[in-house]
Amino acid sequence: MTEQVLDAGDHAPAAKTGRRITLRPRRARSKLASSFKTPLWHRVAERTIAVLALTAIAAIALIFIFIAREAVPMFWEAEFAEEVEIRDLFLAKEWRGYDEPVFIWQPVGEPAKFNVIPLFVGSLKVTLLAMLMSVPLGIGCAMFIALYAPRAVREVVKPAIELLAGIPSVVLGFFALMVLASWAQATFGFHFRLNAVVAAIGLALTIVPVIFTIAEDAIQSVPQTLTEAALALGARKYQVALRVVLPAALPGIAAGVVLGFGRAIGETMIVLMASGNAAIMELFDFSTSVRTVTATIAAELGEVAQGDPHWRVLFLLGVMLFAVTFVLNIVGDLAIRLLQKKLTAS
Amino acid sequence: MRHTKKDWLLAGLTGLSLAVILLLLAVLLGQIVWHGAPVISAEFLTEKPGADMISGGIWPAIYGTVFMTLLMTLAGVPVGIATAIFLSEYASPRSKMAKLVRIAVNNLAGVPSIVFGLFGLGFFIIFVGGSMDALFYDDPRPVWGKPSILWASLTLAVLTLPVVIVTTEEALRTVPREFRDAALALGATRFQTVYKIVLPNAKGGILTGVILAVSRGAGEVAPIIFCGAANFLPYLPTDLRDMFMHLGYHVYALATQSPNVDAARPTLFGTVLVLLVLTFSLNLLAVIIRARSRAALRP
Numbered sequence: 003m004t005e006q007v008l009d010a011g012d013h014a015p016a017a018k019t020g021r022r023i024t025l026r027p028r029r030a031r032s033k034l035a036s037s038f039k040t041p042l043w044h045r046v047a048e049r050t051i052a053v054l055a056l057t058a059i060a061a062i063a064l065i066f067i068f069i070a071r072e073a074v075p076m077f078w079e080a081e082f083a084e085e086v087e088i089r090d091l092f093l094a095k096e097w098r099g100y101d102e103p104v105f106i107w108q109p110v111g112e113p114a115k116f117n118v119i120p121l122f123v124g125s126l127k128v129t130l131l132a133m134l135m136s137v138p139l140g141i142g143c144a145m146f147i148a149l150y151a152p153r154a155v156r157e158v159v160k161p162a163i164e165l166l167a168g169i170p171s172v173v174l175g176f177f178a179l180m181v182l183a184s185w186a187q188a189t190f191g192f193h194f195r196l197n198a199v200v201a202a203i204g205l206a207l208t209i210v211p212v213i214f215t216i217a218e219d220a221i222q223s224v225p226q227t228l229t230e231a232a233l234a235l236g237a238r239k240y241q242v243a244l245r246v247v248l249p250a251a252l253p254g255i256a257a258g259v260v261l262g263f264g265r266a267i268g269e270t271m272i273v274l275m276a277s278g279n280a281a282i283m284e285l286f287d288f289s290t291s292v293r294t295v296t297a298t299i300a301a302e303l304g305e306v307a308q309g310d311p312h313w314r315v316l317f318l319l320g321v322m323l324f325a326v327t328f329v330l331n332i333v334g335d336l337a338i339r340l341l342q343k344k345l346t347a348s
Numbered sequence: 349m350r351h352t353k354k355d356w357l358l359a360g361l362t363g364l365s366l367a368v369i370l371l372l373l374a375v376l377l378g379q380i381v382w383h384g385a386p387v388i389s390a391e392f393l394t395e396k397p398g399a400d401m402i403s404g405g406i407w408p409a410i411y412g413t414v415f416m417t418l419l420m421t422l423a424g425v426p427v428g429i430a431t432a433i434f435l436s437e438y439a440s441p442r443s444k445m446a447k448l449v450r451i452a453v454n455n456l457a458g459v460p461s462i463v464f465g466l467f468g469l470g471f472f473i474i475f476v477g478g479s480m481d482a483l484f485y486d487d488p489r490p491v492w493g494k495p496s497i498l499w500a501s502l503t504l505a506v507l508t509l510p511v512v513i514v515t516t517e518e519a520l521r522t523v524p525r526e527f528r529d530a531a532l533a534l535g536a537t538r539f540q541t542v543y544k545i546v547l548p549n550a551k552g553g554i555l556t557g558v559i560l561a562v563s564r565g566a567g568e569v570a571p572i573i574f575c576g577a578a579n580f581l582p583y584l585p586t587d588l589r590d591m592f593m594h595l596g597y598h599v600y601a602l603a604t605q606s607p608n609v610d611a612a613r614p615t616l617f618g619t620v621l622v623l624l625v626l627t628f629s630l631n632l633l634a635v636i637i638r639a640r641s642r643a644a645l646r647p
Contacts, residue, residue, distance in 0.1 A: 149362075299465075
């Protein structure tokens with residue numbers, strides 16, 4: 003385009019009559035003009051960059067569409083309707099041989115029972131337990147590093163926690179399965195070697211770095227004027243920490259907790275290896291083994307035929323998991339934005 | 349300042365939580381090195397596993413992991429860097445498109461890894477691979493529409509995309525504004541500025557991000573369970589359509605499906621150690637490059 007426009011400018015009358023005539027050889031064009039033209043490949047590259055930038059949006063959309071595509075035929079397929087009733091996926095049912103309505107996940111039973119509630123209970127149980135351990139630990143570490151630790155300690159600890167964050171989850175699962183499980187059984191006398199507690203300790207190891215990093219950022223970003231003002235008013239250091247710094251950093255800490263929760267509920271390898279994987283509907287006993295949504299997908303999908311009712315239900319679990327983490331992410335994002343607003347306002 | 353008892357209590361409690369985490373980390377690393385190191389030998393690293401998966405070495409798993417990681421990097425990193433360039437150099441921060449891309453990146457980072465596995469299966473294998481088979485082959489046996497190293501790598505490329513984007517964008521932002529202004533004032537086009545000034549100056553930071561993403565991708569197991577990782581494969585993948593062995597998957601399979609876990613213990617610890625060394629050396633490399641590039645940018 004640029005080249006033509008420049009030439010047309012030189013020979014405006016010729017361009018108007020529409021005749022294609024070259025009055026000057028190309029070489030003679032002024033150097034100034036040629037230095038201003040954008041080479042074609044620059045424009046191509048810029049277009050390519052703009053198009054590639056859409057990949058992330060496309061990926062999110064494709065993930066949702068293509069997981070849902072394997073799940074939703076359950077609503078009209080005859081094969082599915084023959085084997086499973088949609089409402090039995092969520093509601094308790096009095097199966098033959100049981101004297102009360104129950105929630106059961108038993109995909110290989112006869113008839114197959116696909117109630118997803120025990121799996122979500124399992125996921126929530128492990129996740130909450132892991133949060134109970136990792137929230138105090140993560141925030142505690144962050145407070146210690148931000149408020150008390152001398153510089154030398156900080157320089158060692160931050161890379162150490164980054165190191166922890168870099169450990170593949172299959173290694174943490176392996177550690178929980180091989181080392182923690184035996185130790186926990188010997189210490190607490192668990193009846194089942196693999197149980198919710200062991201899986202939760204493993205999970206906590208992945209969440210602590212998440213919470214720590216975000217909480218530490220939030221605490222560091224509390225303006226010094228606030229703490230200095232409090233100290234000048236005669237507050238003690240612990241009072242400043244608990245009543246000034248923590249409240250100011252609260253949205254950031256909340257964001258860390260929410261994002262950590264999202265990470266925990268979607269974590270697969272650790273719970274798959276260390277939770278025992280029995281789908282028991284048991285709300286409060288943490289010493290029993292549990293089966294989570296993620297572990298169920300990972301363990302069972304390899305053994306089902308494509309298009310089978312079981313296959314559809316597993317993809318439905320995927321859709322639900324995707325939806326849950328999507329919402330958690332947005333909430334976490336909002337919390338971080340709230341923090342930024344709060345701190346810039348003060 | 350005078351410290352009261354409550355001050356010491358708070359410092360002690362927070363310090364204790366740090367100690368607990370560091371202790372767990374030390375036990376983890378200590379156990380793995382202690383039990384894993386004696387297993388490592390030249391044969392262990394270079395030989396194929398025996399039929400029982402316990403004897404012999406883990407060479408196919410090392411090879412498969414590295415091969416998959418390279419493919420993943422080739423597929424994902426250019427896209428990630430392009431997105432970061434778009435966000436930091438071209439899009440105005442208020443534009444709808446930039447906001448949308450950012451939201452997508454944030455959410456992509458939070459999608460559980462097992463969901464990526466379902467995505468790889470539903471999209472790459474069934475949809476893309478299945479369509480290719482239907483179009484080009486009459487054979488009822490799947491050629492592309494089956495788990496393979498190609499689909500596993502592409503799935504992981506999508507998974508690591510947000511890491512590349514976020515770290516690259518951060519690196520681009522550390523390049524001072526004046527550099528861009530000076531280039532533009534000298535008559536460089538926008539693209540020339542990006543290509544000749546911004547990218548070379550952000551090189552270290554970008555490399556750090558790429559390495560961190562690669563190390564994350566190398567250790568992920570959940571997404572590749574259905575997308576191409578094989579339980580036991582005594583030969584090396586030579587074709588993009590081959591399945592492959594993977595260090596992390598090998599650990600999972602051996603630890604949970606081996607009939608005799610006690611006999612598998614040494615092999616397991618050895619494999620975990622190799623996987624850890626692989627990811628940690630990548631992380632360490634990233635840390636070193638980051639430190640150097642920061643030092644270089646300082647005036």
